[in-house]
Amino acid sequence: MEIVVDSSFQKLITVESVPNDSVVGRTITQLIGRISIPGYGKLETDFLTQFMPAAAFDTVGVDRLDSLVLYLNYNADSFTGDSLAPMQLSVFPLEKQLKSPIYSSIDPADYYNAQGMPVALKSYNASYLGLPDSLIKLGYKAIRVKLPDEMADRFFQKYKEDPSTFSSPSRFAQFFPGLYVKTSYGSGCVVNVQNSVMNLHYTKTTVINDKDSTYVAAQTLMAVTPEISTGNHIKLEVDPMIQSEIAAGKVYLVAPAGLNVLMHFPTRQIVADFEQAVGDGGSTIQGLINSLILHVPLKEIANNSYGLEPPQFLLFVRKSELQKFFEEKELTDNIRSFYAKYDSNTRSYSFTGLRTFLNDVIEKKRQGTEITDADEEIVLVPVSVYSETVSSGSSYYYYSYSEQEVVTDIVPYISAPSIALIDADNIKLQLTYSRQTKK
Incomplete structure (x- = not known):
């Protein structure tokens, strides 16, 4: 042998x-931000997403809906650029269901009213400065976006009227197609959001030892999970220097998209x-x-x-x-x-x-x-x-x-x-x- x-x-x-420049965006990772990097290019990212609804809501003894908040959670090192760069995002409701598969070249205008007003605006930066030590030790931070009270009431009332609407992602998407989260201001930072949830904060009364007790509570109404449709809308302009080097015979890999x-x-x-x-x-x-x-x-x-x-x-x-x-x-x-x-x-x-x-x-x-x-x-x-x-x-x-x-x-x-x-x-x-x- x-x-x-x-x-x-x-x-x-x-x-x-x-x-x-047109990749399938089937991932729960969501990029948000805008950045220009010498020797790389100009990257702008936002995302469109449906949500997985909770199968059950706490409705007994709820006196008041206090707020509906979208939490975009990310790890301490899950960003690129300047953590102090002032950024702003805007949130729009989708007006029709996302088609699958979703590509990074998707045109968000096909799914939301581009002439309409956003339902929420949020200014933020990626820095941990100013956070209490107890939150810093957790190792992650959230971009906290307050959504309209009318949206909270709509979800809550719909569940009480017809809980089956929340029984599956497809049924829920017919009622609520999802959100478009767009970079609306700022440049210098891109954040990698690993976990997106929508929490309802409310006031509840219950009976403890024959006495009424009122307290505040929160529950997750919906979240981004692998089972639902979500896609990153990515625009990348490769640096002209890279393009000229490629024309001269060099070979680069550049991501994302x-x-x-x-x-x-x-x-x-x-x-x-x-x-x-x-x-x-x-x-x-x-x-x-x-x-x-x-x-x-x-x-x-x-x-x-x-x-x-x-x-x-x-x-x-x-x-x-x-x-x-x-x-x-x-x-x-x-x-x-x-x-x-x-x-x-x-x-x-x-x-x-x-x-x-x-x-x-x-x-x-x-x-x-x-x-x-x-x-x-x-x-x-x-x-x-x-x-x-x-x-x-x-x-x-x-x-x-x-x-x-x-x-x-x-x-x-x-x-x-x-x-x-x-x-x-x-x-x-x-x-x-x-x-x-x-x-």
């Missing part, structure tokens, strides 16, 4: 930056050379692919005063299958699609499991499906990968316990401004295979 390591194919790889990398992957040549090496007569009678590894390094970016990081993950998928991947909420199957995590120590991404991609192509070729251009047009796309820990235990004479990280969602990367410069001259592609010879 002979082990062959072949790195000759990397010279056939070519890469280029391609626009990625900026630039992907289109790669010519030499699938035909790899398969042809492998099949010739292991099955074209002579003394060779058998071959097995051991591994196919793609290593994508990055270069330092000179003009990066904001310290923007590369995307945490890259998706490897055929260009022809990209939109389907996100629209149908697929996960990587490690046959037709893969992801790699950014390694900050080596400043690179490594796709180590591409052996199965090649085996799949070879098997289909043997069954009569020829390799096409689509098999050689690969896109590298910035994504966020979400996972959860799954525990399992078993016993048979003894007890065993294990935990495993299971990927639950892969979505286009929209968490924060991000940029990477591909070191195109040093991309590595290494094929390792075994072949057996007859003596």
